[in-house]
Amino acid sequence: MTPDPQPPTSHRPPASRTRRKALAGGIATVAVLAGAGLLGGQPWANAASSITFDTGAGVTFAVNTTNGNLTSLKHDGTELTAAGQAAGQFESGWSSATVTGKTFNNGASILISATNASIGVTQYYFARKNDNTIYMATDITKALNPGEARFITRLKSSLLTSSPVAARTAGTTSTVEGSDVFAFADGQTASKFYSSQRLIAQAPFGASGNGHGAYIVPGNVDMASGGPFFRDIEVNDTGTAVNITHYMFSGHQQTEALRLGLHGPYALALTDGESPAPRSMDFLSAYLPGLLSDARRGGVSGTAGGTWNGLRATVALAGPNGQYWGQVKSGRFVIGHVKPGTYTATLYAGELAVGTTRTVTVTAGATTSLAMTGSVPAAGTLFQLGTFDGTPAGFLNADKIETMHPSDSRMSAWRSSGYSVSNGAAKFPMAEFKSVNSPMALNFTLSSVPAAGVRLRIATTSSFAGGRPAVTIGSYSSPASASPAPADLDSRNVTRGTWRGVNTTYTFTVPAGALKAGTNTLSISTISGSSGATFLSPNFIFDALALDPA
Template identity: 40%
Template sequence: MQRFFLLMLCGVCLASAALPACAQPGGFGFTQTDGRVVVDTGAELVFSVDTRNGDLVSMRYRGNELQTLEAKGTQIASGLGAAHVETKTVGDVIVITAQAGDLTHYYLAHRDRNAIYMATYAPTLLPVGELRFVARFNVSKLPKAAQGTDSNVGQAIEGKDVFLLADGRTSSKFYSARPMIDDALHGVSGPGVAVYMLMGNRELSAGGPFFKDIATQKTATTHEMYNYMFSNHTQTEAYRGGLHGVYGLLFTDAGPPSSALTDLRFVNNSLGLRGYVDSAARGSVSAHLSGVAPGLPALIGLSNASAQYWARADARGDAQLTGVRAGQYRTTLYQNELEVARGSVDVKTGSLAHTELNAQPTAGRMNWQIGVPDGTPTGFLNANQLTSAHPSDARMAAWKPLTYTVGSSAISEFPAAQWRDVNSPTRIDFMLGANEVHDYRLRLYVSLAQAGGRPRVTANHTWEAPVAAASNQPESRGITRGTYRGNNTLFEINVPRTALHAGQNSLEIDVASGKTGSGFLSPGFVYDSVQWVSP
């Protein structure tokens, strides 16, 4: 009877040209019913895809079902609703294709690997304005996240995505994020099991090397894990259409995935992925970077409307980028996270291009500075918690107007961020000798601004600088979502000698804006550094 059942099952598989393989117990292959494709990877992973909508509806690792108990599936976007689903085998790879409109989502199973690889062909942005893949796991089996509390079981205090816990801590799915350059993998785990999101090729993502987005979110029943390919979460670039990936879910016995699981060299043209660009259509770039301030890392970024890449330089200032799509790119030299030089490079198929970027020192003589211009608020008050907690979190020092005295105050006394309604003004006191009273330039480096916030500066309560125009920034929350990055902006303010005098002087920095908002959502900005310069 058992042999007869298996023969009938395989007969169903062979009846369709789209189903050239049939799963055997404990063997590599797939079976298909009216509602599901069930894939056995030949290792210890069996997963199922709903053939009506392309959702991933079951993930059994070592016989342990990890899919959430709630009705939502593991899916691209928030589900395709309806999709045309086909399955085929190409050598050692099973390819499941789910198509809805101009979007095609792929699931790939490689023989003898505990992994579900994926790619998403999306030439246009979905009407919801974002592109993501979300895996939904049973929280009781995978309760731990690699980073952040990312729990939404407290009291909502901002929108529906920032929460206050009973002990005064705050949490949000946004606080699970890490910069793209540091987020090759993130995962959730439990006793004896872990699942990692392999982020894969980020060339079609947007925002550059330091952009970050949600990694995980935990509810009372589900632990969600994400690959955000595009969102409007403090986004600084336009959407890039095409094939996003390959990325994947990697299953382990709680330890990090092996190099075999993260190896994507099996992906090639034979799999038939729409928009796939193989190595033969790519080139490489070597770069030499110089002029970055001592002690700060140097990084090169490449970007155009179709792709983006980045690489850190070694101690000699040399960097290498491989697998770059052919085309002309804008090159950017970063001093840590601050753009300090730009150029261009033309990448040709099968060739190595070379580029050099040199940061030039800014004009003028530095008299004093607070912080280091590197695109971050590092060292400032609450800066170490700004990416992992809401500004109202009980673990943060109080935000309030303060006076910073040059020469005696610690850098940790200067605020990482300033809001019009919360901690304005920030006052800076400094001394000038009788022979030091002349024209100066105040440089204010800002890494992010919200609601049109920009500095309004007065000197000695008598002179007020013209207010600059608002900087170009993302039109979304940022600081409260755990990021200090938008578009780095330098505000330069010329302070005439007539506004100054010998002895103690003071500068007051307020927040100017024509926009509304209250509390931590009022107009504001994040400080990178402040410099007082003789022209």
């Protein structure tokens, strides 16, 4: 779709205006500006209190001209907005904003801009005839306080009755932690955090019911932070409203800083209930200030090699101008739609960075060649639990942690009198908590004692409150130098349904004198200078444990 060659008509409602009624399809509108380029049937109206637009495809919405909030969202004539809430807003909304509207193609499409200059944010809304979608983007020019950036829509839970079950907090009877994890009378838990998807696999998400569906279509996430495996809140039915959130940045186990610039585009699509298909939003570069078209971007392609033990490999780019990734197939990868700039390239096997990072420069209209190599760590030859893949997959409770709090009644017990390597990772907890299950005793057998002792590797995916492992075997106790403090992300991790943090491997060299032929016991403790209660005590998450001759 190409914009009208004529300059767009700009509309800024005056501070005050004499109201006058005009009938439009049986609806009273107020003070329509002259020269607005209306189509027959008045597809949009601009009044002192709001700018409204009717797509003609069953979607009508209104943007408040005082604060830039979406104040009304109708599907097939039914108001979806939750009572007393905004149909959409940046963060928790603003008290004031500079709001303008521009029409294109003789009024067949509209771009609404809401700017809060004090915090340096502009929220864009774009819609067009015969499309049941509101396309959006958010331009962030300053560091934010608090440091979150999200667009959230709050809709009627009485209408949109189908949403992710694990994130439905309506009907819970007690608070588990903070003000965001709750429990039902039967001990099952729910939280807004338990509806997340990894960015690399993120599909449209939302809620549906009674012939209506409202979904966020993620679009471009190149200006988000955290890399391909980062995840954040998406959908939460509180009973009062269904909150559907597009996160651009948060401090939830975040490993990168906020990227300044235009975030998106992304979209809010209304349907008869079905989930919409992902779609290209490149056409919006003709309308959104600062959005580069695909023709003004570049790409990276090349080869990737190494030993990955059957894990899916990904090449990811990260830099001030954005983040991008592509999966490796038959030893090759392609990453497209990349903004010009310089990036650090990382090869992942699963979610574990392997090999050496590379620096690559992308130019507009060109594809840069790149070769990446890297292999997963060698498996333990005396024993191994788990897989070196940057996740706790295979460990006890790892299959539940994305959608349940560790205290959930459906979780297996986190503490036992002892564990054995012979029982495998499935019987060994995915995480150790200082106040819950530390220390843990793991029995293993040596047919003979290696002359130089053994090397123990404990790979972790995340930590909380400085938690990290220390070990004892026989007469050996690991020195403090073997357990340096991990990166401090200043955020809850496993209780929020994520293991994604900074992968860290701790290596311990145990002398032969501390070992014996036959059964040995490895005791793993969580150490930290901090303290906490139960699952909010210092902790770390296992990726793998491996033992080899030193």
